[in-house]
Each structure stands twice: as structure tokens, then as C-alpha cells.
Amino acid sequence: MVVLDESIKIRPLEYTPVETIQKKIAVARDAFYDSKTRPVEFRKLQLRKLYWAIRDNQNRISEALARDMGRPSYESQLAEILWLQGEILFTLKNLDKWLKDESAPDIPFIWKPLAPKIRKDPMGTVLIIGACNYPFLLTLSPMIGAIAAGNTVVLKPSEQPTHSAQVTQELVESALDPSCYTVVQGAVTEMQALLAEKWDKIFFTGSQNVGRIVSKAAAPHMTPVVLELGGLNPAIVTRHADPRIVARRLLWAKTINGGQTCTAQNYILVEKSFLPALVDELKKAYKSFYPSGSSKGPDFTRIVNDKAFQRLKAMLDNSKGKIIMGGQLDEKERYIEQTFIEVDSIEDSMVINEAFGPICAVMTVNSVEEAIGLARKVQDTTLGVSVFGNSSDHQKVMAGLRSGSVSLNDAQPHVNTLAFGGVGESGTGAYRGRSSIDVWTHSRPYTNTPKWMESLLDVRYPPYTSSKLRMLQLSMGTTPDFDREGRQSRFTWLKYIIGGTPASAATRVAAYAVSK
Known part of the structure; x- marks a missing residue:
């Protein structure tokens, strides 16, 4: 067994009073609606503070794991502390690139003037339910991504490793903005109170049985759920x-x-x-x-x-x-x-x-x-x-x-920067590295239709005519490069010449607009 360090004092774990849980959630939701977590610099500041909280308290983390699981300090460094520090630094290094609006790929020529883009929009106020086997890594790692993506977070550590749950709360409360990030401690009663609320996303790590309970609770609100489960590997x-x-x-x-x-x-x-x-x-x-x-x-x-x-x-x-x-x-x-x-x-x-x-x-x-x-x-x-x-x-x-x-x-x-997640019975959704941004955001497309396109858009307005329909058909590029038997045509060059591609169709629509 490992030798415990009695000089490190860890307070006994106290469960969160059930009657205060709704208020905690409301504060976090208000912070999101107030756009407090929207600025990327705010998110970076939270991650930097969390990094130093982990680094400065690594002895407390190791001691908590030693008391809960008899875990050697070396393994705690290898599997939790160094991993979390590295994940935060990697996220900070790449966050601007990951969050930058992306030009939408594979846009037909006729729609390019609308400049379609995709923005990584935060989900909102989210619930993260941690696991007992790696109580720091599997609780704080999802939170790193949630913070980076701009969400407000309610964190529920596993209550089974009590010392680790207590130290997790200390880390969060000492480093992060309390209006945006909060911790709820407890067991079945507290979990039921959390699952009764409406969330913008729930992230659960644990057993298949509890995963089913979480999914069932989320269903009435149509809440998306990430399940990181086990399996018979x-x-x-x-x-x-x-x-x-x-x-x-x-x-x-x-x-x-x-x-x-x-x-x-x-x-x-x-x-x-x-x-x-x-x-x-x-x-x-x-x-x-x-x-x-x-x-x-x-x-x-x-x-x-x-x-x-x-x-x-x-x-x-x-x-x-x-x-x-x-x-x-x-x-x-x-x-x-x-x-x-x-x-x-x-x-x-x-x-x-x-x-x-x-x-x-x-x-x-x-x-x-x-x-x-x-x-x-x-x-x-x-x-x-x-x-x-x-x-x-x-x-x-x-x-x-x-x-x-x-x-x-x-x-x-x-x-540690590669997407991690299950499939089927072993879970749904993936996180870590860039995937943590993807899992905690909505890929929100947006367009900006310029004023000068109004003539081109005449085909969509009444009165509807056969000539407008013909131009609409051309603009949508609906001429196939295969026959009714599914065989691909060898004469795709001919299709291009006669106007079957979106680009040439756009030319025809433009000509129509000029004639108008």
C-alpha cells in the first residue's frame, strides 16, 4: 500500500443541499444568456487559472487518490495530473484556430455570393457527470472542452472517491468564475434533482445502466447526451x-x-x-x-x-x-x-x-x-x-x-489529443483535442445575401412561370452524370458544354437576370 501524507488536510465531503441546486443552475444559465462566456479571452483566462490550480495542488490531488484508491503518486501523475495539464495547454494553443469561422465546403457556384460560413456556437448551460475510476481526469477533461467552447457548466463529481470529489470542488471554486462554473456534490437524490432539470447538453461517464437512466431523463427535454461508457473489450x-x-x-x-x-x-x-x-x-x-x-x-x-x-x-x-x-x-x-x-x-x-x-x-x-x-x-x-x-x-x-x-x-x-468515444452500447459522442470543441458546440451555418442579388432571386418570387421553373431547374444543377441503370456516363464533358453543371447553370440564371 502507498504511504499516506497525514500533513495534507482534506475536508470531509459535504453533499449539496437539494433545495439549492435549482438556484445554482439558474445562476449559470443567466451567465450564459448574459454572454459572459462568449469572449474567447474570458475562456482562455479560466483555462489558465485551472491549469495553475491543478499544478499548484498536484500533491493534494495525489494524496486524495492515494486515500481513495491506494493509487501510487506516479500513476496519478501519468494518468491524471500531467494529462490534464497537457490538455489545457494544447487547447489554449489551438483555441483561436478551432473557433475561427469556417467557410462552408462544397458550395455550388450559384450560392457562393452568399458567403456561407459555419460558426462554432456554444451549446449553453451543460451538465457534466464524472466517474469514479479516474475522478479528476474524467471529470475535468470534459469540462476543459466545455469551457473552451463557451458553455457554462454544472459539474457533478462521482461521490464514491470522497477525497477526490472534495479536492475537485476546491480546484473549481478556487480557479473559475463562480457565476459560470459550479459544483454539485451528492449521490442518488442529488443526481435525480439534476436530471430533472432542463439542460442544453449532458455529458456522462460511467456504466451502461446509469447511462440509460441519464438518457431517459434527458429525452423529455430533447437534451442531447454524450455517453462515455464501458464495454466488454x-x-x-x-x-x-x-x-x-x-x-x-x-x-x-x-x-x-x-x-x-x-x-x-x-x-x-x-x-x-x-x-x-x-x-x-x-x-x-x-x-x-x-x-x-x-x-x-x-x-x-x-x-x-x-x-x-x-x-x-x-x-x-x-x-x-x-x-x-x-x-x-x-x-x-x-x-x-x-x-x-x-x-x-x-x-x-x-x-x-x-x-x-x-x-x-x-x-x-x-x-x-x-x-x-x-x-x-x-x-x-x-x-x-x-x-x-x-x-x-x-x-x-x-x-x-x-x-x-x-x-x-x-x-x-x-x-490525449485524439478523439475518444464509444459506439453503440459503449457510448455516443467523442471528445478530447479538437473533438472537445465539436462535441460542446453547435456548428451553426450562416449566410449574408447581398443586395445586388435581387435580380437573380427573381426566380423564387411569384408569379410562378414555366420560364422561371426552367431557370430554377438549371440553377440547381439537377442534370445527372449517370443513366437510369445507375451507369455513370462517359460523356461528362458534353454535360458541361450543354449546361448541366452548377457553374454553367449560374451563367444561364445571370443571363436571365440581365434580360429582366
């Missing part, structure tokens, strides 16, 4: 892989944060001939990572709470498989050793339940094709897929399986 290992590389990388995915990562593999499908080498290398990798075992020393995170521990223990107890590595548990410390169990059915408890911890099923297959078929049956739309093998193996799996993201020859890494 497969790792597929072929005979073309390097057993040492595979073992070290898969074991790391079940080691960092105690395996409590939504993109970590839930089960491994490995070609039968490769299994002995993989098991041997897993044991070597474990010995390399933890010479005295992961139960000793400060480098292995514990399970986030007792309920999660009991759920993982039940998965192990109910499995009909054989332990090929690990298996030690300590309920008092909420410690579960990295454990791999060989199973012979995708109906095993280790496969059909999301692990979200340092345990993993292993099942042999005869081919990549068999692995793809089994993975589809387990869950067709996972958050992540890991594939270890050659280029041919990679392409087969990427074509055969759907997922939010894919890791080729690695387990669960994600570039």
Missing part, C-alpha cells in the same frame, strides 16, 4: 505476435489503476498454439513489474470501494475456468492480484460481465476469424479493441469488429 492475439511484447502490454493494462480503466481488455482471445508462450511471458512480466508481488510495495492501486471488490470477487468465484496466473485477494485492503483465468466458453462469468479491475479471461481460438466471430457474440460494439499480430491480422479485425477505438500491438493506449 476484447484483446485478440495471433501467432504472429511477439509473446514478450504482448504479455508486458496486456499486463500493464491490468496493472495501471488496478485495471479499473474502461478501455482495458475484458478478455483475451489467443490462438491455441500461442497460449503457452503467452502464459510464460505473463509470469515473467509480473515478476519484472513486482519482484516481491503486487500486494507489497506502493506501486499497485487498490479497488475503488467495497462494492466493486465484491463484484470482482463474485466474478472470480462464479467462473468455471482455471487460474493460470494470480488469484490472491485481501478484502480488508481491497486488493486483488492481477489474475488471468483460462475459460472454455464465452458464457463464463469472466467474459459476460465487465471486469473493470485487474482480472481477465483467456480463451483459445483456432484462427483470427473465429476470434472475430466470438467477439461479436460477446458484444458487437465495444469501447476498445486490442489486436496483436501482423498487418493482415490488424486489417481483418478492424474490418470485422466495431469499436470506439482500436489499439494495434498495444493495450488501451490513447493519444
Whole structure:
């Protein structure tokens, strides 16, 4: 276990009085309607202050995570603190470019005088509901994008890691404008009060079950929802892989944060001939990572709470498989050793339940094709897929399986500026990097029709005549370059000459206007 620093004082978590929640939301909504968050410089100032709040309080953040999860400081730096700092700096560096009005692409010639553009407009007042496994990253990372996009935010941290929730509130309240950004603490009652309100967007990270509750609550208001959920992520290992590389990388995915990562593999499908080498290398990798075992020393995170521990223990107890590595548990410390169990059915408890911890099923297959078929049956739309093998193996799996993201020859890494999100059962919507602007804004098109176009626009006004209709048909460029059988014409040059393109149609409309 990690050694706690008792000199760092963290106040006990206090839930927000339910009767004050509506007022908090109203203040944030008024700030948005007052255009307080519209100026880009205001947004940048908030992000700069948040950056320094995180950097100046990194010891408090690490200590909160150590008390909540037994998390080593190194992992807190790697997976949360440095990530958040980097994300803020990357956003600040690119924000002006991301928010600049864009000329609309693929505009027909006749409409170009209207100068169509697209503006990234903030959604409004939004709700962000954080998760317990990476309580700072998965709460503040969505908020960084929401701030940058110009929204006002109500933040609901997970109440399960209590110290982390308290420190998150301290960071927000010390750094950000309280009229635009506020925190609501609580559990079921407070969550229900939040979901009863009308929002301009809701962002939820967590389980599929709660995700369904959030979606159902948002539906009456037609509120758009971003869902970042988990999934039964497969790792597929072929005979073309390097057993040492595979073992070290898969074991790391079940080691960092105690395996409590939504993109970590839930089960491994490995070609039968490769299994002995993989098991041997897993044991070597474990010995390399933890010479005295992961139960000793400060480098292995514990399970986030007792309920999660009991759920993982039940998965192990109910499995009909054989332990090929690990298996030690300590309920008092909420410690579960990295454990791999060989199973012979995708109906095993280790496969059909999301692990979200340092345990993993292993099942042999005869081919990549068999692995793809089994993975589809387990869950067709996972958050992540890991594939270890050659280029041919990679392409087969990427074509055969759907997922939010894919890791080729690695387990669960994600570039912090790359779009991240699920598909189908694993979620909807993506954020991080530029995608955080896209997810928190409405792409609002606008045009400006010049006065001189009035003659050209005569075709749209009554009285309607056959000559106007003909000019309208020409202007819309409705002459196809294919026949009724769907075969593309070889004589597109002729179509251009006789006036079938939008450009030549525009010329005809212009001629009509001049004649008028």
C-alpha cells in the first residue's frame, strides 16, 4: 500500500443541499444568456487559472487518490495530473484556430455570393457527470472542452472517491468564475434533482445502466447526451505476435489503476498454439513489474470501494475456468492480484460481465476469424479493441469488429489529443483535442445575401412561370452524370458544354437576370 501524507488536510465531503441546486443552475444559465462566456479571452483566462490550480495542488490531488484508491503518486501523475495539464495547454494553443469561422465546403457556384460560413456556437448551460475510476481526469477533461467552447457548466463529481470529489470542488471554486462554473456534490437524490432539470447538453461517464437512466431523463427535454461508457473489450492475439511484447502490454493494462480503466481488455482471445508462450511471458512480466508481488510495495492501486471488490470477487468465484496466473485477494485492503483465468466458453462469468479491475479471461481460438466471430457474440460494439499480430491480422479485425477505438500491438493506449468515444452500447459522442470543441458546440451555418442579388432571386418570387421553373431547374444543377441503370456516363464533358453543371447553370440564371 502507498504511504499516506497525514500533513495534507482534506475536508470531509459535504453533499449539496437539494433545495439549492435549482438556484445554482439558474445562476449559470443567466451567465450564459448574459454572454459572459462568449469572449474567447474570458475562456482562455479560466483555462489558465485551472491549469495553475491543478499544478499548484498536484500533491493534494495525489494524496486524495492515494486515500481513495491506494493509487501510487506516479500513476496519478501519468494518468491524471500531467494529462490534464497537457490538455489545457494544447487547447489554449489551438483555441483561436478551432473557433475561427469556417467557410462552408462544397458550395455550388450559384450560392457562393452568399458567403456561407459555419460558426462554432456554444451549446449553453451543460451538465457534466464524472466517474469514479479516474475522478479528476474524467471529470475535468470534459469540462476543459466545455469551457473552451463557451458553455457554462454544472459539474457533478462521482461521490464514491470522497477525497477526490472534495479536492475537485476546491480546484473549481478556487480557479473559475463562480457565476459560470459550479459544483454539485451528492449521490442518488442529488443526481435525480439534476436530471430533472432542463439542460442544453449532458455529458456522462460511467456504466451502461446509469447511462440509460441519464438518457431517459434527458429525452423529455430533447437534451442531447454524450455517453462515455464501458464495454466488454476484447484483446485478440495471433501467432504472429511477439509473446514478450504482448504479455508486458496486456499486463500493464491490468496493472495501471488496478485495471479499473474502461478501455482495458475484458478478455483475451489467443490462438491455441500461442497460449503457452503467452502464459510464460505473463509470469515473467509480473515478476519484472513486482519482484516481491503486487500486494507489497506502493506501486499497485487498490479497488475503488467495497462494492466493486465484491463484484470482482463474485466474478472470480462464479467462473468455471482455471487460474493460470494470480488469484490472491485481501478484502480488508481491497486488493486483488492481477489474475488471468483460462475459460472454455464465452458464457463464463469472466467474459459476460465487465471486469473493470485487474482480472481477465483467456480463451483459445483456432484462427483470427473465429476470434472475430466470438467477439461479436460477446458484444458487437465495444469501447476498445486490442489486436496483436501482423498487418493482415490488424486489417481483418478492424474490418470485422466495431469499436470506439482500436489499439494495434498495444493495450488501451490513447493519444490525449485524439478523439475518444464509444459506439453503440459503449457510448455516443467523442471528445478530447479538437473533438472537445465539436462535441460542446453547435456548428451553426450562416449566410449574408447581398443586395445586388435581387435580380437573380427573381426566380423564387411569384408569379410562378414555366420560364422561371426552367431557370430554377438549371440553377440547381439537377442534370445527372449517370443513366437510369445507375451507369455513370462517359460523356461528362458534353454535360458541361450543354449546361448541366452548377457553374454553367449560374451563367444561364445571370443571363436571365440581365434580360429582366
